[in-house]
Amino acid sequence: MSWFIETCTSSLGKKYIMAVTGLLLGGFLLVHAAGNSSIFWGRNAFISYAVHLHSLGVLVNIFEVMLLAVFLVHVSTGLVLFLENRNTRPSRYQVERSAGGRTWGSRTMPYTGLVILAFLLLHLANFHFTDHDLPIADIVTPILSNPFYTLLYGIGMAALALHTSHGFWSLFQSLGINHPRYDRAIRFLAWLGCALIIGVFTCILLLMLLAGGSLQP
Amino acid sequence: MAGKKITITVKIWRQVGPETEGRFEEHRLEEIDPDMSFLEMLDVLNEKLTLAGRQPVAFDHDCREGICGMCGAVVDGIAHGPEEETTLCQLHMRHFRDGETICIEPFRARGFPLVRDLVVDRSAFDRIIQAGGYVSVNTGSARDGNTIPVAQNVAEQAMDAAACIGCGACVAACPNGAAMLFVSGKISQFALLPQGRPERGRRALAMVRAMDAEGFGNCGNERECEKVCPKGLSIRNIARLNREYLRAALMGDE
Numbered sequence: 001m002s003w004f005i006e007t008c009t010s011s012l013g014k015k016y017i018m019a020v021t022g023l024l025l026g027g028f029l030l031v032h033a034a035g036n037s038s039i040f041w042g043r044n045a046f047i048s049y050a051v052h053l054h055s056l057g058v059l060v061n062i063f064e065v066m067l068l069a070v071f072l073v074h075v076s077t078g079l080v081l082f083l084e085n086r087n088t089r090p091s092r093y094q095v096e097r098s099a100g101g102r103t104w105g106s107r108t109m110p111y112t113g114l115v116i117l118a119f120l121l122l123h124l125a126n127f128h129f130t131d132h133d134l135p136i137a138d139i140v141t142p143i144l145s146n147p148f149y150t151l152l153y154g155i156g157m158a159a160l161a162l163h164t165s166h167g168f169w170s171l172f173q174s175l176g177i178n179h180p181r182y183d184r185a186i187r188f189l190a191w192l193g194c195a196l197i198i199g200v201f202t203c204i205l206l207l208m209l210l211a212g213g214s215l216q217p
Numbered sequence: 218m219a220g221k222k223i224t225i226t227v228k229i230w231r232q233v234g235p236e237t238e239g240r241f242e243e244h245r246l247e248e249i250d251p252d253m254s255f256l257e258m259l260d261v262l263n264e265k266l267t268l269a270g271r272q273p274v275a276f277d278h279d280c281r282e283g284i285c286g287m288c289g290a291v292v293d294g295i296a297h298g299p300e301e302e303t304t305l306c307q308l309h310m311r312h313f314r315d316g317e318t319i320c321i322e323p324f325r326a327r328g329f330p331l332v333r334d335l336v337v338d339r340s341a342f343d344r345i346i347q348a349g350g351y352v353s354v355n356t357g358s359a360r361d362g363n364t365i366p367v368a369q370n371v372a373e374q375a376m377d378a379a380a381c382i383g384c385g386a387c388v389a390a391c392p393n394g395a396a397m398l399f400v401s402g403k404i405s406q407f408a409l410l411p412q413g414r415p416e417r418g419r420r421a422l423a424m425v426r427a428m429d430a431e432g433f434g435n436c437g438n439e440r441e442c443e444k445v446c447p448k449g450l451s452i453r454n455i456a457r458l459n460r461e462y463l464r465a466a467l468m469g470d471e
Contacts, residue, residue, distance in 0.1 A: 007466040011435045088394030088434035097294025101440030170438040176460030
């Protein structure tokens with residue numbers, strides 16, 4: 001086991017952990033966005049999707065626990081990296097300038113990560129740890145038709161967009177997948193995945209805001 | 218034909234030793250020939266300081282032709298200055314404007330403790346190289362050059378990685394003070410060639426262990442390193458380092 005611990009605690013091991021958990025979380029986001037897009041087909045379609053999903057019973061709970069574990073590993077490893085990297089330059093540069101490598105996404109990774117964490121706590125409080133006597137559409141509609149929540153969720157989406165704009169490409173590089181033959185393809189797919197997820201969620205936010213509390217059946 | 222002489226102001230980092238407080242010092246330099254290299258400009262500054270009875274600015278340099286890796290400083294926030302794929306000694310004053318103020322700082326990283334002024338201790342790199350150990354090369358009389366076939370494109374990639382001169386600009390530019398580009402170059406140049414294959418797993422594990430022990434940071438794939446590398450090493454090498462280490466950790470016999 002010592003090799004396993006040494007690998008996981010090494011600088012490269014932490015990159016692998018971030019990459020693999022990031023990939024899994026990205027996969028979850030895609031599925032989550034795909035499922036939620038049923039709301040575009042109306043209230044009944046959305047409720048039907050939720051009912052079907054929850055008819056999986058204990059599988060949903062198992063999946064939730066696994067997702068929580070992956071998420072906690074991603075957040076805790078990310079925090080360790082953030083704290084470690086803060087101490088690697090004892091004195092700051094007088095002139096701080098980028099030579100052109102960094103992007104908005106890459107330079108804000110830890111901060112957007114924390115914003116996403118805060119957003120998720122709000123999101124779970126809104127829709128998960130709540131009274132589930134009503135159908136899900138009737139829980140979601142009053143909250144998301146409130147412009148204040150549109151703003152909060154919009155901030156969450158902006159953070160997610162920045163985070164994934166770097167993360168989706170970066171995770172492949174961390175796993176050693178970078179080759180001139182397909183680097184452009186990976187960059188394009190990473191961008192597409194980011195755009196797709198953010199696009200769907202933003203459209204849902206706008207739909208709920210414009211629908212003003214009453215979804216078409 | 219020499220160009221028009223320029224006047225510049227240098228704002229340069231002065232620090233007597235590792236334990237003392239550092240500060241910036243400003244000097245106005247007149248009649249700077251645009252064909253001078255950056256280090257020659259520092260020579261002019263040091264002559265001026267010496268004649269005034271003051272301590273000259275300490276800075277590392279050796280070959281002054283861009284191949285030894287000794288020189289390096291952060292100029293206006295960019296390691297080795299504004300020109301791409303150029304060491305500080307190969308940077309010329311024609312890239313600066315008349316009347317410009319130039320900020321010169323040492324490479325700052327925990328892995329590179331400061332010695333004096335612009336001189337930093339980069340012996341951490343030597344220790345990482347030492348940790349890498351040996352490669353299996355048969356000794357004895359000279360062998361035929363083509364005994365071990367190496368494909369042209371592989372030889373080129375190995376050569377590109379071996380172009381690293383160990384100057385440390387990648388560490389200086391990395392927002393996390395990581396040494397990944399340097400280590401990945403050294404790992405790649407051997408892992409790509411048959412002569413370096415037998416020890417590749419052991420080497421990857423040992424060099425990463427040494428790199429972490431020297432206090433360098435973790436890679437965030439920010440790509441600042443490849444932008445300042447005077448030899449144009451690509452982060453494709455870092456991807457190879459990631460593969461080599463993963464392979465050694467999962468499937469190695471060490």
